[in-house]
Amino acid sequence: MLPLEYDRSQDRDIIVRDRFDTLRREFLRTIVTPEVIEEHRRSPLGQHSERLERLLIYFRQRPLDERYALRTVEPFGKYQVVRLSGHRGTPPRAVDETIYASANEALHGLFLHCIRDLLET
Amino acid sequence: MTPVRLFGYTDKISVRPGEAVQFHVSAEGTDTAEAQLVRLIHGDQNPAGPGFIEEEVACAANGTWQVERQTTQVGSFLEVDDAECRLAFEGSFTLFAFIHPTWPASGKRQNVIGRWDSDRGLGYGIGLDERGCLQFRIGRGNDTVECLAADVPLQVQMWYFVAATFDAGTRRATLYQAGVGNRYNGLLGKVALVDYDSRTSAIFGARPENLAGTPFLMAGSRGRDPQQRECVSELYWGKIDRCGAFDQALQPGELDAIKSGLVPAMDSLVAYWDTSKGYTDRGIGDVVVDVGRHELNARGYNRPVRGQTGWNWDGHTDCFRLAPHEFGGIEFHADALTDCNWRATKVVTLPRGLRSGCYAMRLRSGSARGLGEEHVVFFVRPEKPRAQIAFLFPTLTYLALANERLSFDHPEREAMTGQPAVLSEIDIEMYTRADFGLSTYDMHADGSGVCYSSYHRPIMNMRPRYRMPSLDVASGLAADLSIIAWLEQSDFDYDVLTDEDLHRDGSAALAPYACVISGSRPEYCTERMLDATEDYVADGGRYIYAGGNGFNAAAGIRDSQPWIMECRRRDDGYKPWISRYGEHYMATDGMRGGPWKVLGRPTQKLVGIGLSSQGGGRSEPYRRMPDSYHRTVSWITKGVEGEIVGDFGLANHGAAGLALDYYDRALGTPPHTRIIASSGGHTDSYVVNQQLVLYAYLGLYGSYDWRVHADMTYFTAPNGGAVFACGSVAFAQSLPINNFMNTASRVLANVVEAFVRPGRLPGFAWVNEEKQWA
Secondary structure, three states: OOOOOOOOOOOOHHHHHHHHHHHHHHHHHHOOOHHHHHHHHHOOOOOOOHHHHHHHHHHHOOOHHHOEEEEEEEOOOEEEEEEOOOOOOOOOEEOOOOOEOOHHHHHHHHHHHHHHHHHHO | OOOOEEEEEEOOOEEOOOOEEEEEEEEEOOOEEEEEEEEEEEOOOOOOOOOOEEEEOOOOOOEEEEOOOOOOOOOOEEEEOOOOOOOOOOOOEEEEEEEEEOOOOOOOOEEEEEEEEOOOOEEEEEEEOOOOOEEEEEEEOHHHEEEEEOOOOOOOOOOEEEEEEEEOOOOEEEEEEEEOOOOOOOOOOOOOOOOOOEEEEEEOOOOOOOOOOOOOEEOOEEEEOOOOOEEEEOOOOEEEEEEEEEOOOOOHHHHHHHHOOOOOOOOOEEEEEEOOOOOEOOEOOOEEEEOOOOOOOEEEEOOOEEEEOOOOOOOOOOOOOOOHHHOOEEEEOOOOOOOOOOOOOEEEEOOOOOOOEEEEEEEEEOOHHHOEEEEEEEEEOOOOOOOOEEEEEOHHHHHHOOOOOHHHHOOOHHHHHOOOOEEOHHHHHHHHOOOOOOOOOOEOOOOOEOOEEEOOOOOHHHOOOOEEOOOOEEOOHHHHHHHHHHHHHOOOOEEEEEHHHHHHHHHHHOOOOOEEEOOOOOOEEOHHHHHHHHHHHHOOOEEEEOOOOOOOEEOEEEOOEEEEEEOOOOOOOOOOOOOOOOOOEOOOOOOEOEEHHHHOOOHHHHHOEEEEEEOOOOOEOEEEOHHHHEOOOHHHHOOOOOOEEOOOOOOOOOOEOOEEEEEOHHHOOOOOOEEEEEEOOOOOOOEEOHHHOOOOOOOOEOOOOOOOOOEEEEEEOHHHOEEEEOOEHHHHHHOOOOOOOOHHHHHHHHHHHHHHOOOOOOOOOOOOHHHOEO
């Protein structure tokens, strides 16, 4: 392994990675449907349809600084969506003020952030 | 106002009543804390269970403690014992070392070797500048530091011979850098068009000035913190192999001779640290030997990693035991931590007659929302074994995972668990601080894996309510307390032991007990622990493996420093990082690191089942299998209505989850083992253990591959012994559901009752095969 943070300006494979990512996102946008979103709302952690699983696999593989997580405001009562920094020592930051009443609701809120990022960028 | 924070650790993890235990506490935002000894009974706050339960215990130490903020020296380095200041050169000198930087362009200065006070600019040293260029520095105070730099930067993970000379007569300084990479020992091969060599020289204004108290260090320099307390700063990232010093400015030809590997033998040699000296077949200590005439040995701080491949390693051997002279690399990390070395805040003599259990000194300060609370956890083993049952806390596994930050740092963690992280305030605080150290699941900032963990530091995830963020379940101690709570609500009397006791005392630790119950994830084991468990069962002991992913990973403990555990990681099995080739053997005891399976000791061979899969999200129930109706074992499921066991739990609503173990005759499951129940229907977040497959291919997931399941098994052993294995990490967390009245609890109770009952095990009388099916 190379250092966690090093100068990647010379890494040529970033272009390859980005091209793959562009094509992958292009396809994934076509499978975002109300049904898929509803399926996730009903069961964020269960067995999923191939479409939903494809989206989730993509979200789980995003670079750390584009990754979301939940912050427990109150155990088993209040959760918030945060974004990881991807830099050791730098805490995650809240993405909005929304407080969710359960982990499952918050997981779905997090999923919607991922969907928004996918569709809007 | 500084928010109130309390952190602490004990000097020992396992103590007996009447013994003294030392508490080391650091406080922020307060100078007092209310201390209360508590016995921990349940941790997980999940509302589906009994919640957090602790019992206050009378103790002379309860009351107000004076506390203070303590400082921690982070980073590994070597300090030379040079009481006579032989290395405080007044005249000419030469310094040399073989080095292998792992983060040259770290943006911070690093000192490789020297007697250098970086705070005051006094002394001399060879180091790296912020961009990763080698530097030779001489100072007579902050305004008179002279510096000579190499003209090509150091390459990451490549070996170099470096040297600096200073001729006091001419005041000429030279800096010498030459690549000594070969086909095996570095990141790049011969084909890479890289300039490794540099020779620069300059005339300096004067010789260095040396303070009497400046230590000669490898991998650091003398610094001072903002309060002007002495510390070690300019910590180095990378390996250092043989190094030394002369009180003469060597000529290029002489340096070339050292570079070629010849051992210097001139009279001007003041010190020569042969980093490969003193290796034994059973491990390497922390003293680096000066083989020169003054014996200026160097001692490691925060356990530099020894036995690493050296500059002259040719790839033919993969272990320091076989060719020590090729494994002289000592690896240093600026974020290493094996001992906070805080002052003892309180020495507490535990009350005599204290019952065996998991305890903590609960420290509180502040009020309401500003309340700071810490549970400094330790375990009390009995003065003399008293109960029939011993619960064995898997403290080595707690240590392996201590203060892990996978959810923040590991790019593959979320893909592996199949769910986003759920972070608590303490996770976030831990991530922002460097002074609590890393786990053996983390990487140092230079990308190298962390192979040492210690309990001489606060461990956030050994707090009793802790939830592992990447799985959002109680984990480690918090999960194991569900077994303790189960024992508490039963009529079973029990003692507790730790991995440390098992390692130290071997099977004698277990022998007094009719029944031993493991933790929910007893993953990390030393060889002695495995031997002791195997001997206990073979000699007639009855063992309940109450979890999954057990007995899986090799770990090392040095007898003299049991608070530090070591693990190395191989290319087979689950791993958050991987040791470099040639660095798979533990410096602690010479054992090969990685999965025990590879060493011929799969978990199945010991307890009948072994790791089949891991994942996160939904857990599943078990379904009874035909064997459970066999008369020899039908007593195990007595009282269970129907087929299903454990369709509930605090860990994702099922008794089979997180890590699953399965029966496999090809891996040594004893031939007469019965499968009592098995799980199934796991989601695709559960993937087949990569140790079980030869190729990676589409379809190794829960809904595709039958191996993704947990088996609950039972077998009888020689001399009246037996092993019951629950099959999954999540099993323990199914016990508390419905006030402990449930099918999983029933099964466990049946087994424990049978195991502690004197005489032969139930079912022994059924010997005629045709009559054995109920």
